[in-house]
Amino acid sequence: MSLVLYGHPFSSYTWKALIPLWADGTDFEFRSVEQHGPEFAALAPFGQFPLLVDEGQVVAESSIIIEHLQRRHPGPNRWIPDGDAGLRVRFLDRVFDQRVMDRATVPVGNALRPEDRRDPYGVEQALARLRAAYDWLEGELPSDGWAVGETFTMADCAAAPALFYADWVEPIGDRRPRLLGYRRRLLAHPAVARAVEQARPYRSYFPLGAPDRD
Template sequence: MTLQLFGHPFSSYTWKALIPLYENGTAFTFRNLEDAEANAELEARWPLKLFPVLVEGDRTVLEATAIIEYLHVHHLGPVPMIPADADIAVQARMLDRIFDNYVMGTMQRPVLDALLPEERRDPVGLGEAMARLDKVYAWLDAHLAGRAWAVGDSFTLADCAAAPSLFYADWVRPIPEALANLRAYRARLLARPSVARCVEEARPYRAYFPLGAPDRD
């Protein structure tokens, strides 16, 4: 049965699901939601039309983290995304939630605010989001001291979450130069072939970024 991934090349959570597929050379068909037929099929499978969504036969898997867990169970490749050591696996899952909730979730607040009419924008909420990013950046910088990847020497689920989170968050709130560990980690992520491929595939859609994509990366 052929794996199908419904998503969009510019979507951060689509990247998160694409990265393990690219890392392991897993065969799949990408259903780009720029296509009307793919959109209609996605809605039929998941009325909220949130993505990515993975389909294999009669199985439909929602949410990027669950997709990575499914791939680990059913399409295990040479780069396991869930560490074999149970304690390290807990750390990977913890960092996955930190990147999704406190980096990506926070940076989406100013992005969504920019989509509103000016009279409905929330400068107080915007300031709170920036302050929260500053705090999580500092925590991550300390956490990453002496680590190549989010939980040590192996690329895991946590790094799949980190790559799109830090890529886009740095567009919204640039990581300060003083946070050398975090800046170097972001650079390592973007240099990894699976992530670099996502960056290039998303490049044609940068005009979609409401705050204006910076002329870098």
């Protein structure tokens, strides 16, 4: 098997790498870090997943994995287009990773801390910044289609897990109909729906308590 992806089915950034692999129909082997922990740890430069191994070459970071797949294992989808559209895709990829997903992980991480080391103020700040990102996206996203036009791109690969989990932490709400509609379209995409289903048995891992939806 030339391609091996290490990750976890409940991990948002693992989803981000799985979605293009599945959507392109790329042949690969998935190895859960729960079953292959020592093997993964020996390969991972920073101990973080997902991690792609391509004929011995180790590729870390979900965005770089997607770019590597487009260059080395192209399929029917073009994840990062050329020109200005490609810049927009890369920009929104950073927004969804850093302004949505990373903010949403703050309350989750806080819940895992010992009670005497929790940071309510840090959580409050993260949620305020997450709401600001929601408001910005509401004004930037189209009313239909995907993040950058009619083509599903790396920006959407980042958006799907980010908005899936962020809405569990801080609901998007009906006053942001464009963002809420975009999340619904993402969850209906076959590769995203597959990620959701594969992760379903692990919902008890969510420390804030997974909602009874999605």
